[in-house]
Structure formats: C-alpha cells, structure tokens
Ligand SMILES: NC(=O)c1ccc[n+]([C@@H]2O[C@H](COP(=O)([O-])OP(=O)(O)OC[C@H]3O[C@@H](n4cnc5c(N)ncnc54)[C@H](O)[C@@H]3O)[C@@H](O)[C@H]2O)c1
C-alpha cells in the first residue's frame with residue numbers, strides 16, 4: 001500500500017468510524033476507570049512531532065496522587081475481573097483487536113506524528129499488534145493446570161494458575177502499541193488488571209488505545225493509562241502496595257533501577273532491555289541474501305529498534321564486496337517526512353539523535369571510515385527535525401562505542417574477522433544479549449554459531465520480525481523473562497498447589 005492510499009484510508013476511517021477527531025487529541029488526560037482523569041498537578045507535557053518540531057498534542061503530567069488513583073482503580077477492578085470466565089475475557093480481547101484494525105489508520109496517523117516513523121510502518125505496527133492480541137487470546141484458552149498421578153486414596157494435589165494481580169506496564173517510545181500489547185495482551189486474558197505508563201515522547205496512541213478497549217466492552221478499571229515523566233512517577237508505580245508485577249521495556253539502566261526497586265518490595269518483573277546485536281557474515285555466505293536483510297534490519301524505524309543490527313563481522317575474504325554492496329543498498333533509502341513515502345523518518349528526540357552523532361565521532365577519531373552518511377541531514381526538508389541518515393562505518397574495532405554501546409540509531413559498524421571462532425568470540429564480547437544473526441552457506445556452521453552466541457534469539461540466514469508464538473527476550477544485560485507465546489502468558493500467573501483430601 002502506498003502512503004497516498006494509506007492516507008485516503010485514514011481520512012475514511014476518521015470520518016466514518018472514529019469518535020475522536022484530530023482536534024480532540026490536542027489535550028489528553030490520564031485514562032482511569034474508563035474515564036478521562038484530569039492530572040492532580042494541573043500540568044501537561046507537550047508532545048512534539050520530531051519531524052517538524054510542532055506540538056502534536058499534550059498529555060497529563062502525572063504525580064503520585066494520579067498513580068494512587070490509577071492503581072486503586074486497577075486494584076478494585078481486579079477483584080471482579082479475576083473471577084470472569086476465561087472465555088469472556090478472551091471474547092473482549094478479540095473485539096479489541098477487531099476495533100484496532102477498524103481504527104488502525106487513525107492510530108497510525110497519531111503514531112506517525114508523535115514518533116516520526118513512516119506511515120506504512122505505523123499501520124503495520126497496529127495490525128501486527130491486533131494479531132498479537134488475537135494470538136494471546138487463543139493461547140489463553142489453552143492454558144492448563146495439572147494433577148499429578150499420585151494415586152493416593154482420598155487425596156489429590158491440584159496445580160492451578162492464578163492471575164498475578166495488578167500489573168504496571170511501562171513502555172518506551174519506539175513501538176508504543178506493539179510493546180504495550182505484548183504486555184496487556186497476556187495480562188488481561190490471564191485475569192490481571194493493568195496500569196500502563198507510556199513514554200512521554202509517544203503517549204497519545206496509547207491513550208487512544210485505552211479508549212478503544214473501553215469501546216470493546218472492558219469494564220471500568222481493567223485497563224488504565226497514566227502519563228508523565230518516568231523519573232517523577234516511576235518509583236511510585238513500582239513501590240505501591242497494589243502493584244504485583246512490573247512489565248517493563250526500555251533502556252538497560254532504567255530497567256535495572258526498576259528491577260532493584262521491585263526486588264526490594266518483592267514484586268515480580270519482566271524486563272525487556274537494551275541490545276547491541278551482532279551479525280556474522282561467513283566466507284561462504286550468500287551476500288545477495290545477507291546484505292538486503294542487514295540493511296533492512298539496521299535502518300528500520302531509523303534504527304530505533306530493540307534488536308536492530310548494530311555491528312557486523314565479515315570474513316576477510318568477502319569484506320570488500322560486502323561493504324560495497326551494503327553501502328549501495330543503504331544509499332537507496334529515502335529519509336524524510338513520514339507522510340512522504342520515505343523509508344526512514346527522524347530520530348524521536350535530541351537525546352536519541354545525539355547517540356548516533358557521538359558514536360560516529362568516536363569511531364572516526366579511532367580510525368573508522370564512514371562509507372555513507374555520518375552527519376546530520378540539513379536543508380529545508382530536514383532542518384526542523386532530528387534527521388540522521390543511514391550510516392555505515394567500516395574498519396571498526398572493539399575500542400569504539402559503535403561496537404560496544406547501544407546506538408539506537410541508524411548507524412552500523414563493520415569489522416573483519418579471519419576465523420569463525422574469532423567471529424563468535426567478537427559477537428559475544430558484549431554486555432548485551434538480545435539478538436544475534438548468522439549468515440553461512442554451511443547449515444552446520446550456522447547452527448553451531450547460533451548455539452554458541454549469547455542471545456535470547458538468533459536468526460540464521462535471514463532476518464525477520466520475531467514470531468508471536470515463540471518467546472522473545474534477552475540474556476545478560478538485555479533483560480529478564482520472556483514475552484510472546486505461552487511463555488508470555490505464564491508470566492502473568494502464579495502457580496498454586498492445592499492438596500485436596502476427600
Ligand atoms: N528488549 C526489548 O524488547 C526492547 C524493545 C524496545 C526498546 N527497548 C529499549 O528501550 C530503549 C529506548 O527506549 P526509551 O528511550 O523510551 O527508554 P527509557 O528507559 O528511557 O524509557 C522507557 C520508559 O521508562 C520510563 N521511565 C524512565 N525512568 C523511569 C523510572 N525511574 N521508573 C520507571 N519508569 C521510568 C519512561 O518514561 C518510559 O516510559 C532502548 O534502550 C531499547 O533497546 C528494548
């Protein structure tokens with residue numbers, strides 16, 4: 001679908017189906033107990049379009065009183081929601097997914113404005129998220145307990161699963177809807193209630209989602225959204241006695257801080273954190289497969305992608321050919337306004353943009369060579385936004401930030417290796433362990449490397465999005481726990497053993 005076609009559909013969706021015109025998302029309140037909730041502070045945060053520097057809307061600046069109101073609402077709702085038949089909760093979730101598809105163009109339009117990602121990608125995010133809700137709903141019906149065959153007269157032990165309680169779902173800016181659906185899609189059908197806290201950069205689409213869940217028929221207090229700065233309301237959300245679990249996606253430092261506080265209060269956590277994902281391109285790899293896959297996965301969402309390709313290790317005998325091919329492909333990407341058929345938009349804010357600038361300067365100072373990109377885009381189309389072009393740095397080594405620190409931007413480092421053992425050691429020479437990739441003409445080599453690489457997911461001979469029915473998550477500093485699949489659902493339950501004597 002072209003951007004123009006998408007746009008026609010957005011207008012159609014707005015006029016035919018939506019209860020919310022653009023003007024009404026200029027000022028958004030918290031969403032508590034199925035109602036808009038004015039912030040106790042009376043203050044609002046401006047949400048800026050990273051492309052044009054215009055104010056897209058405002059969201060409430062939460063404080064501890066708002067946190068208490070949201071958690072109290074979720075706590076009260078939990079008492080009845082946990083008793084609902086699973087089939088009822090699942091039916092509501094399918095309805096929410098249906099409405100998300102119905103309003104997808106409208107939510108995508110909002111997302112494109114607050115995040116700056118090309119519209120087609122935003123639409124894809126909404127439809128994938130609706131699919132995830134459907135998947136979790138179906139899988140929820142297959143959750144089971146167990147009765148061991150003790151064969152004892154008049155006695156049985158029952159192992160049952162119960163909802164964990166009230167969940168605080170904290171999400172980052174880069175995929176606000178998908179990353180939230182990874183949490184609520186599992187928590188709600190398991191009988192938990194939720195208080196969501198979206199990023200202050202991209203809160204509007206999440207607030208709209210909450211209204212859609214209300215329209216789907218969710219009772220008051222089951223799904224609440226509170227907005228504000230993490231450093232102002234984060235501790236209150238984690239420490240509050242009503243909170244049972246924190247499901248967090250975001251930076252490693254933030255996640256570790258939340259994990260430490262949660263541990264002090266014995267709360268459950270799932271932490272999906274930063275990454276610095278390596279690719280190994282072996283001597284016999286098919287470059288016509290590897291190069292397009294790497295370019296697509298390094299620069300999607302302007303590199304603001306948790307398991308994007310960050311560093312590439314290429315066998316010395318194919319290094320020159322690889323660099324030439326990958327540079328040519330990166331040069332074809334169009335950077336610009338999300339509504340202009342672009343492949344890449346701007347970075348979401350100055351801080352994220354500066355990571356890329358700092359890492360490029362560091363690599364150049366230490367002997368790296370910029371093959372394409374490397375500095376801020378300027379000109380009439382770019383001056384107001386945080387536009388950084390696709391950037392490839394060759395001749396890198398592990399003294400450079402680009403090979404060791406998370407970039408979260410459209411910059412990759414490329415380095416030569418001479419043996420496969422050396423490549424795996426370089427791949428594992430990182431504090432992170434979210435994802436890794438191998439391209440090899442030898443299936444055995446690919447599989448061996450996949451087993452040896454320290455990462456939660458490894459792709460061999462292709463790179464694509466993670467699937468709904470298999471677990472996703474990180475090892476080392478990239479996180480604790482898994483989302484997606486039945487593992488994602490189990491993470492919102494507690495096991496209870498009942499010894500039944502009769
Ligand atoms: N592993 C994954 O699946 C995955 C997916 C997407 C993004 N990420 C990571 O997210 C990061 C980028 O997102 P970001 O810049 O929005 O991350 P961030 O850590 O700055 O913020 C994430 C969320 O945490 C909140 N927050 C900030 N301080 C807090 C505190 N003290 N207590 C509670 N909440 C707090 C923020 O307001 C935001 O909602 C990258 O590091 C990226 O790797 C990881």
Ligand SMILES: C[N+](C)(C)CC=O
Pocket residue numbers: 174175178179304305306307
């Ligand atoms: C998993 N995903 C792509 C939705 C978010 C990563 O940033």
